[in-house]
Amino acid sequence: MKYRLKISEETAALDVSVSAGKQNAEFTIGEKAYSVRYRTIPDHCLHMIVDGKGVNAFVADGGEGKHVFLKGKSFLVRDADQLSSRRAKRRGPDQTPGDVTPPMPSVVVRIMVEEGDLVKKGQGLIVVTAMKMETTLVAPSDGRVKKINTSIDAKVAPGNILVEVEEEENE
């Protein structure tokens, strides 16, 4: 089996050969080889013996991939192949790279532009708040504010397109 798995912006190719029914597998990632035995412990815990050393991983399915906990670190691991096909789908006619969307569930506290305004890349467009912290969402590129889809006090979430910025031809 082959996987291409992405963590942050790093994608790595995995080659996996599983011994059927035996709960062990050989992995190759880049130049490195790993010999892994594993068992599932209720609940969400994978106990793995990687090259003889015990490792406890906790795994939960999230929206865009699996959350993996390892010794205090938490990684979001995504299937790079699924991801690119999903992205391709999402970039349909009604979505453009100029869309501004909040990084977390939040509430809109200030809108600093109006439809039709010319904005510069990095210019603050909208301020959202969550957990007593304000965050300014900025223009992804130079352009013109085509549409504002939200209002003060609106509850918004990742994926909601709050502002649409249209790149200018002459950029």
Add this chain to the structure above:
Amino acid sequence: MKYRLKISEETAALDVSVSAGKQNAEFTIGEKAYSVRYRTIPDHCLHMIVDGKGVNAFVADGGEGKHVFLKGKSFLVRDADQLSSRRAKRRGPDQTPGDVTPPMPSVVVRIMVEEGDLVKKGQGLIVVTAMKMETTLVAPSDGRVKKINTSIDAKVAPGNILVEVEEEENE
């Protein structure tokens, strides 16, 4: 709805009326009435508000009923109706009240009688051990040892009939 629920040897009748979709119900147990609101909290926890007071119960399905945890106590709650029908079934031709079965998973360490022996009620028949503790299983009534179905070092579990004692006519 009506339930007959047994804890240890006490059976009580419950009269329940549920407000559809509202997560609350009125209970009558004997003379007492209880007004209950409830919600499920992952995992296994029921948070109930009984007559205004918060109660956290943890419930798990066991073999013969539900294990219910309440403030340090653990109750095995069984459906009395199911229980009696199940019992009726189990008391088939090959099972009698003279059967001797271990109370927990254990290992047989001594067998103190032979087939054909006459035994008195309470007489030790067989010794099993679990968790470094020995327990003597005794004759449930006066009678004759009809059959011994186990041997030294055998691993046994509740439900296994280790010794069958046949009541004598003249008892």
Add this chain to the structure above:
Amino acid sequence: MFKKILIANRGDIAVRIMRTCREMGIETVAVYSKADAEAAHVLEADEAVLLGESEPLKSYLNIDRIVDSAEKANAEAIHPGYGFLAENPDFAARCETSGITFIGPSSRVIRDLGNKTVARTMMEKAGVPVIPGMLTATKDASSLCNEAERMGYPVLVKAASGGGGKGMRVVSGKEEMEEACLSAMSEAEKAFGDGSLYLEKCLESPRHVEFQILADQHGNAVHLFERECSIQRRHQKIIEETPSPAMTPSLRNAMGDAAVSVALASGYTNAGTVEFLLDLSGRFYFLEVNTRLQVEHPVTEMTTGIDIVRKQLEIAAGNPLTLKQEDIIQTGHAIECRIYAEDPEANFFPSPGTILVHREPSGPGVRNDCGVHEGFEVPMEYDPILSKLIVTAGTREAARMRMVRALESYVILGIRTTIPFLIDVIKSLEFAKGETCTDFIARHFENWSQNMAGADLARIAYVVDELTAVKRPAAATKEKGWPTPWETLGEWRI
């Protein structure tokens, strides 16, 4: 002692207070907002009352509703916890006039100490060293500029009714001064309804050292030693410990005496914290008094064996303090890390959402004061604190290593937390040396990102999870399957 109290708070601190109440045989009433119907503090309480919508102003800041709930539930006292209404003198006054005991100092004391310049004046009179600076606040930018010139740069511009770093500016030279005053004034006006400012001398790499005090209604006051809280991000403490690595026995005595003087000078009752800045030369300056239980109180509890919440309740009930200063002994070393729902790789963005997996660390010397549970949806309306993880051990180094173990075994999946960041800070050579000052994070951990060691193992775990997923369908769907029913909200009490 009280028979029943209401806890006007949520999360970790509400749970922690309720636990001591239960141990004292005191019934507890929780209050909650719509977002918190399944929150840990609601599950922990004997009764729970819905305050209203999730917005703080409609729930945890709604004084009328809270006092009304306490009266209806026959609660004799209200514990405000920290944050929300804990340092609001109007709330304390409202309790006083309603005949409900406010578990904290009097409204007068909260009001006096809440005004930074009033507090500074009071402390100067009591002979407690204060940072050189102005004793009166003003809205006149030019007089602030003149004062700064006299004092010498760098200076700290602070709001008279400040808090949480709002209206605060470090100004290093004349040319920035006027602009800094104007923006600070506008920020303070918006945040506190009071734009008046004052100046303090800006110390170089100071340590933040505070003393826990207890004062009863009979004139007795003691301190429970210091806490060092220098590790901060944006003026928010993130790691606290006791004893302070900078402390000597004579300095401890001097600062402790000063803290007790502050308590007596202000007419303080109940538990409080006197904050000081300690400069490189070992001089200390009064900063402010926090008139409430402090987030970092557990490090004091774990090294003195004193349950501070229990003392708060006893003092509020009018009991005299039987503790004598000489009886209070500190053993070992304790460290606290605040676990926040923030993404440390994305400039500490808040990270609300559902906790899919939650496994708390345990073992000798480990305490986790937690306000969340598996399956809980951490709301976006409130502070991002999830829990306070505290360890104690015989020495600072043993406590530090214990904290590493505890952090490394604390599993929270589904939302981002500050745990990986905290591990790197605690493991760092600078922290190990005890070289902690208020610009520690800015100096050593600017632009931190998680190192990728373990990424291969994480990828392997991904694949193993796929391989075994079929065999555990229940576990895999559990976190998605749980229902959030009971959308009909209302009071639980009858």
Add this chain to the structure above:
Amino acid sequence: MFKKILIANRGDIAVRIMRTCREMGIETVAVYSKADAEAAHVLEADEAVLLGESEPLKSYLNIDRIVDSAEKANAEAIHPGYGFLAENPDFAARCETSGITFIGPSSRVIRDLGNKTVARTMMEKAGVPVIPGMLTATKDASSLCNEAERMGYPVLVKAASGGGGKGMRVVSGKEEMEEACLSAMSEAEKAFGDGSLYLEKCLESPRHVEFQILADQHGNAVHLFERECSIQRRHQKIIEETPSPAMTPSLRNAMGDAAVSVALASGYTNAGTVEFLLDLSGRFYFLEVNTRLQVEHPVTEMTTGIDIVRKQLEIAAGNPLTLKQEDIIQTGHAIECRIYAEDPEANFFPSPGTILVHREPSGPGVRNDCGVHEGFEVPMEYDPILSKLIVTAGTREAARMRMVRALESYVILGIRTTIPFLIDVIKSLEFAKGETCTDFIARHFENWSQNMAGADLARIAYVVDELTAVKRPAAATKEKGWPTPWETLGEWRI
């Protein structure tokens, strides 16, 4: 310090030792039997080695296999925990000849102190008071009868190589004596391969008070105060605490000095426990030395701040003890309850089986040293101990109430445990008064059964669970769904 050690034990104590190792940067090797492939200590370790079948003789008592595993894994030392091989002089000797450090006293000391009459003689010589009784053991019943006559009834018949109450009889009169000797001899012969017996004077309602000692390889020895362990069932401690409610400062000094004398007289090294009986008049008598870490060591850790396992490792590595007696201070009060898989309503029958739900108590002053986890099948082959729950607080009464809260919030479903029994004992007026002696349980809790308060609520919970079951199919089936794969067993190391 060691780089890697092997822990020759399982369950709670193996986990607890590994945690300190991790904090000291020492790698750990677990050993396990077939029944323990998914046990907590296996999950906690850096490496794990399968010893063999589940029977103790084929796994945790298999000296050859364990020493061999340590050698193969390059472990420099072995920690035996408690139980199994912890007090086996042959095991310690085998480690010594193999060049592996045994974390405990020398095999000679274990052998000397393991023989009760040798130990008694040694202590009499050192001036430590011993219970009036015989200094030599015998298999001659008639000489035992004569001795009893001389000593006066009641007497205690004890096995020279005893432990765990095996071969022990209380004899209150002449007529029972011969029969008691014969049955005790046969029991001791079977259990220890040594049927020789001796007599001790039987004290009336004595307290069991023991002292924790630490002794290094350089002649330094200190004690860490006492533990009272009078609450016992069938000679097994079930609740322990410190300080002892019966202790006075002068008695503590006298007993502490005696304990240190025992350590020095026997050439003791590492951590150990000197057990005494304390009679109603305040006289104390040497009982025996436990040459290992004790189950109840956490109550000492929580009141002195000293990590005893860390000290064991330091001493075993040859480090000198830097602790001075006068530096060791005890603050607060700690209580431990042993949580056993036994059915307290059915004469404490063992209750192995699968743990369906496991929620540990937490909060200020609560520590749970646990050896099991949700989904784990508690094997029938080993001791029924699941965990040790320990609390600490400022006073005995506060600790007692904290223990009630902790026990009441400890959820274990699927198997029976002693928790409900412990709650009633801790809550009892007699325990509250501190009137604890070794016949406490027999006197106050014979034929205990759980009271039925809460039965209605349990029935209501049953129905509510039925009502909501459809909405949480995952949770309902989860515990049955988890697989026990990997039936192919073998070593994990390569």
